[in-house]
Amino acid sequence: MDDERILLAHGGGGSLTRELVQRVFLPAFANDILSRLADAAVLGSPLVNAAGALATSDGARLAFTTDCFVAKPLFWQGGDLGRVAVCGTVNDLAMVGARPLYLSAAFIIEEGLRIAELRAIVRSMREAAGEANVTVVAGDTKVVERGGADGLFICTAGIGVIPPGVDLTPANVRPGDAVLVSGCLGDHGLALLARREGLNLEGPLASDVAPLNHLVAAILPLGGIRVLRDPTRGGLAATLNELAGEAGLGIVIDEALLPIRPAVDAACELLGYDPLHVANEGKLVAIVHPAVAQRIVETLRANRYGEQATWIGTVRTAPAGKVLLRTAVGGTRIVRMPSGELLPRIC
Numbered sequence: 004m005d006d007e008r009i010l011l012a013h014g015g016g017g018s019l020t021r022e023l024v025q026r027v028f029l030p031a032f033a034n035d036i037l038s039r040l041a042d043a044a045v046l047g048s049p050l051v052n053a054a055g056a057l058a059t060s061d062g063a064r065l066a067f068t069t070d071c072f073v074a075k076p077l078f079w080q081g082g083d084l085g086r087v088a089v090c091g092t093v094n095d096l097a098m099v100g101a102r103p104l105y106l107s108a109a110f111i112i113e114e115g116l117r118i119a120e121l122r123a124i125v126r127s128m129r130e131a132a133g134e135a136n137v138t139v140v141a142g143d144t145k146v147v148e149r150g151g152a153d154g155l156f157i158c159t160a161g162i163g164v165i166p167p168g169v170d171l172t173p174a175n176v177r178p179g180d181a182v183l184v185s186g187c188l189g190d191h192g193l194a195l196l197a198r199r200e201g202l203n204l205e206g207p208l209a210s211d212v213a214p215l216n217h218l219v220a221a222i223l224p225l226g227g228i229r230v231l232r233d234p235t236r237g238g239l240a241a242t243l244n245e246l247a248g249e250a251g252l253g254i255v256i257d258e259a260l261l262p263i264r265p266a267v268d269a270a271c272e273l274l275g276y277d278p279l280h281v282a283n284e285g286k287l288v289a290i291v292h293p294a295v296a297q298r299i300v301e302t303l304r305a306n307r308y309g310e311q312a313t314w315i316g317t318v319r320t321a322p323a324g325k326v327l328l329r330t331a332v333g334g335t336r337i338v339r340m341p342s343g344e345l346l347p348r349i350c
Contacts, residue, residue, distance in 0.1 A: 014073075016236020016282065017341030021245075039172065040249075042098040042232065043068035045165065062167035066101035068092060069160040074349055075153045077120060079198035081209030082191070084157060085124035087284055087350055089131035089139075090214045091235065092161040097216040098231045098287065100171045100223060101163030106132065107141040108159050113152035124155065135214035137161070166223070173249035175229040181296035182254060182316035183289040185218065185309040186211065188239055189267040192281035195349045197270070204270045213285030213308045221306060222299050227292030234288055235350050237341045240279040242288050243326045244340040255327045256316030256338070279328075280341040282349050290318060 012019045029037065036044050046065040072088040089106065096103040108128065112121065132139055190211040197204050215233065222228065234242040247254045263278050271278045285308060291299055296314055303309030326338040 012342070014236075015341060016238075016241050017280075019342060020236065021340070040245075041172070042095040043101065043161070043163070045099055064165045066096050066099050066163045066165050067160070068095040070095060070158070072157045072159070072350060073153065074195060076195075076199055077124065077154050079195045079210060081194055082212040082284070083124055083127050084155060085127035086131045087210075087212045088157040088159050089128050089135065089137070090212050090284060091350060092159040093131075093135045093137060093214045093216050094233045094284075094287075096161050096163040097214075097219040098171070098233055099165060100169035100219065100228075100231070101165045102220065103135060103137045103161055103163040103216050105140045106137055106159055106161045108139055108157060109143040110145070111152050111156040111158070112144060112146045113154050114146060114149045116154050121155065124157075131214060135216055137216075169223060171228060171230050173230050173246050176246070176250040176252060176290050176318055177229070177292075178252060178318055178320045179293055180229055180290050180318040181293045181314050182243070182256060182318065183291060183296060183300060183303070183312060183314050184234075184239065184262065185215070185287045185289070185303050186285070186311040186313075187262045187264050187267070188234070188283060188286065189263060189271065189278040189281035191284040192238070192349055193267050193270050193276075196274075202270075204266065204273070208266055208270065211283055211285035215285065215287055215308060218287065218303065218306050218308050222289070222302050225295055225299055225302060227295035228299070229290045229292070232288045234283050234286060236282050238278070238280045238282055239288065240277070240326070240338050241341055243338065246288075246290065247326050248324045250318070251323050253319040253322045253325050253327065254316055255319055255329065257329045258331045259329075260313055260315045262311045262313045262315075277341075279338060284350055293317075 013023050043066040046067055070092050072084055072091060074084050074087060077084045092106055093103045190209065194208045194210040197208050232242045232246065243254050267278055300312050300314055303312035328336050328338050330336060
């Protein structure tokens with residue numbers, strides 16, 4: 004691998020991204036926390052600061068995450084780099100069941116970026132942080148020469164607290180469990196692509212970028228939630244393949260139940276994309292006990308960010324580690340992990 008070079012596809016969230024993590028980063032930093040490869044690291048009991056803000060005595064744990072955001076362009080229909088930076092970090096914490104509390108934000112700014120654009124992105128971050136009820140408490144700025152940063156890169160970190168008794172991991176998944184999604188798929192990736200390429204696609208295309216922590220907080224008390232993930236880079240296909248592989252079980256989903264807007268479906272057909280491979284920034288995947296699945300769907304639908312929530316499939320014992328799609332015409336096909344360059348630099 005040392006003679007190979009990094010490709011844009013290594014940043015696409017598919018099989019090459021996973022290969023890069025497994026062959027380069029995991030051997031270098033191997034430890035029990037990192038090896039879980041969750042959206043956020045689950046640490047021990049909270050540390051106590053001088054004000055006691057994180058002090059608990061009831062078995063709560065800390066969650067910690069970090070991320071970088073390199074979307075191009077910086078603004079698109081329904082979102083911008085600042086909003087996705089805050090929401091993406093908040094959502095990674097929420098996917099391990101944490102209540103997000105504090106964020107940091109570091110800005111790598113390209114020489115020549117207009118101050119008005121930077122101000123608009125920072126304002127968007129402030130609004131998203133308010134919506135998620137988190138506070139940005141630390142940051143940094145660096146400036147690089149023209150051509151070095153696509154205008155702006157944002158790197159974040161986030162800390163949250165996981166309530167006692169919450170342990171969301173693929174190891175919890177059992178045959179017969181229900182597979183849910185909180186809403187329509189592919190909105191973010193197609194909206195950003197349309198803006199980037201100047202495409203005049205039919206129908207409304209707007210990013211779904213949103214903080215999901217309040218949505219998660221509403222369903223956690225219902226119980227029966229095995230694991231949560233947000234299907235960002237690589238889309239639903241990458242997320243389900245990762246979960247099936249980590250659980251050692253099969254997942255079967257029904258094409259007729261997948262919530263995909265007609266505009267997204269038409270755009271994917273025109274451009275040759277599979278909507279299951281397209282990134283989302285305001286959706287979650289939940290694998291839950293079947294006895295509570297319908298109640299969780301109803302609770303999700305009561306929230307503005309879960310109005311199109313749907314039960315899309317079921318966990319099976321076989322084929323272990325694989326995802327199958329029952330097609331609308333009655334056949335079955337394998338849903339593979341995305342490979343190659345799809346839509347890099349979109350989150």
